[in-house]
Every structure is written in C-alpha cells, then in structure tokens.
Amino acid sequence: MDHVLTLVAPRGGLSSATLHAARDALAALGAATGTPDWLSPEEAADLPFADLAPGQADAAARAALEGQAVDVIAQGSAGRRKRLLIADMDSTIVTTETLDELAGQAGIKDRIAAITKRAMNGELDFEGALRERVGMLKGLGVEALQRTWEETELMPGARELVATMRASGARCALVSGGFTFFTGRVAALVGFHEHHSNTLLEADGRLTGHVADPILGRNAKLATLKRLAAEEGIGLEATVAVGDGANDLDMIQAAGLGVAFRAKPVVAAAARARIDHGDLRGLLFAQGYRAAEIAHG
Known part of the structure; x- marks a missing residue:
C-alpha cells in the first residue's frame, strides 16, 4: 500500500x-x-x-x-520518518503564550492576549502586533521574566517528541516569535539542538518596550526551515514542522509533514495535517514510531 x-x-x-x-x-x-x-x-x-x-x-x-x-x-x-524537526514554542512546546503571561505580571494580560489572539489567527500583521505588545510592557522589571518562566509548563509529549527524534538522528530546532529568555530555557529543558527567536531589550533592570531587529516572524520561520534543511543536505520532504499560529503556517505548508497543533482556525483549515485532541506524541505516531520506540527526555 x-x-x-x-x-x-x-x-x-x-x-x-x-x-x-x-x-x-x-x-x-x-x-x-x-x-x-x-x-x-x-x-x-x-x-x-x-x-x-x-x-x-x-x-x-x-x-x-x-x-x-x-x-x-x-x-x-x-519517507515518513523525518530528519529535521522545526517547532514553534508558545501554545505548542509550552502550554501558554509566554508574552501574555508576562503581561500578567504587569496587570495587562487581557489587553495583550486579545492582540495575540488576533495576530495568531492571521488578523493582524505579526511584526506590528509584536512591537505593539512589547511596547505596552515598557518599564516592567526584568525579574518578571523569571517569575513567568517559573509558571510555564511544557506541553504533554514535548520531551518525548524531541528525545525520540534526536535518538533517531534528527536535528531539532525551536523557532519562535517569542523571546530568547524563554526559548533558551525551553530548548535546554526539552533537548532541542538550537533555538531561534526574538530578543527583548532592557536597560537598568527594566524592559525598554522594544524588541531587537530583525524580528523573527512568519517569513523568518520559513527561511529557517529551508536553511536548516539545506545545512542537513535534505529536501523539505524530509522535514516536520509544528505550530499553532498564522506565523507558523508557511513553514507548516512547506514541510514534508506540516502539523497544525491545537491550532487557530485559520491554521487548522489550511494545514494538510493537524492534531486537535492528542498530545505531541502524535507527531511521532504520524511518522510511524511505535510506543516501544518512544524515548523519554
């Protein structure tokens, strides 16, 4: 068959x-x-x-x-088993939107989360929406980042997904429109080989309300997928990409196995594959891994 x-x-x-x-x-x-x-x-x-x-x-x-x-x-x-994994972070590898949770430290979570929701469903330009939300955090003490991290939880199956693909020789990259403070910690905790994201600017122990250029958005995620595949000497058909937001859609559509994970409606509708009910182990089953082959990170 x-x-x-x-x-x-x-x-x-x-x-x-x-x-x-x-x-x-x-x-x-x-x-x-x-x-x-x-x-x-x-x-x-x-x-x-x-x-x-x-x-x-x-x-x-x-x-x-x-x-x-x-x-x-x-x-x-x-060719079901892929040799490169590109994963979004927020609402994919972790259960929350870390920027929204950081905004909670400033008492404005609802305001920022409303913008996030529209951006992730493709209703707003990602880069502009990111700058707007970061600007609303100007003056917030950087200690809020650590408090937010301490409350962040991994998505079920995240460790198993990365550990199993690594054990099979795949390169695993975290590629996020979020921030290096969080992606560095998530990558180390879960076992990603590398992480790519945005940098929040700070001065005198407080956020400046700005993010460093260039912003890693929708186009940059796709470019990272293509660059890493080229570095590995593989075609895009040998890659798997997973995410939930509109800024993930281009890389999801380009990957050999592109998965919309518990995704926003516009992403779920456009992706060739989606997981709405299971956890991240579903990406392993989609590649033909058996339960006995799944590693625990």
Missing part, C-alpha cells in the same frame, strides 16, 4: 470500531485497505490504503469519525 492513514486519540480512546469505521469510509470511495497496525494499544494505529488521494482519505475519515476525539493524518507511506 502506498499510503497510510494514522489515527491517534488520547490514551485509551481509540477502539477497533473506530478503525473499522475509518476503513469503511475509505473503502466506500473505492480505496483498497490493508490490515490495521496498532502503534500504541488504544491510542494510535496505521491503516494502509491505496487508490485514493491522501486529501480524500483524510476528509472521508474525519467525516466518518465526526464528534469523536480522534486525530487523522493521511500521507504517503514512504
């Missing part, structure tokens, strides 16, 4: 009946289907298929499983 449909659910949430429903949906469109292969019991399984385009298989399975907490990713069977 030249294609595979991967189904992933929160642990214990995937049943044989669900697999059969997906298989029947593909068969109804004329696809030939193989025997389901469980990657993780009651959590993830592959369904091989042929004679149907991945986009059609994805749409058919989603329609058949509507209302169930099951993620669906259809793709070619060859």
